[in-house]
Amino acid sequence: MNISDILHIKTTISMTELRRNPGEIIKIAENLPVVILSRNKPKAYLFPAKAYEVLLDLIDDASLIKTIKARKGGKTIKIKI
Numbered sequence: 001m002n003i004s005d006i007l008h009i010k011t012t013i014s015m016t017e018l019r020r021n022p023g024e025i026i027k028i029a030e031n032l033p034v035v036i037l038s039r040n041k042p043k044a045y046l047f048p049a050k051a052y053e054v055l056l057d058l059i060d061d062a063s064l065i066k067t068i069k070a071r072k073g074g075k076t077i078k079i080k081i
Contacts, residue, residue, distance in 0.1 A: 009032075009034070009045065011032055012036075012037050013035070013037065014037050015036060015037065015043065018036055025046070029046035029048060030048055030049075032048065033045060033048070033051060
């Protein structure tokens with residue numbers, strides 16, 4: 001699963017549907033992202049665990065990139081191994 005799969009959520013569920021059958025909605029969300037709508041407005045997103053892990057990895061990578069860029073050009077020390 002990649003970020004484009006996560007961001008293109010095509011499955012929507014109403015709050016009423018969620019209340020009626022939460023187990024089935026969770027089962028659906030194990031395989032693809034789901035938007036929970038209340039009065040036709042997004043109220044929550046359910047992601048497969050793997051998709052959530054991908055998002056966490058991307059956030060971690062972005063943080064590391066920011067740190068690397070901040071340190072770039074700093075003082076370096078030559079060493080012999």
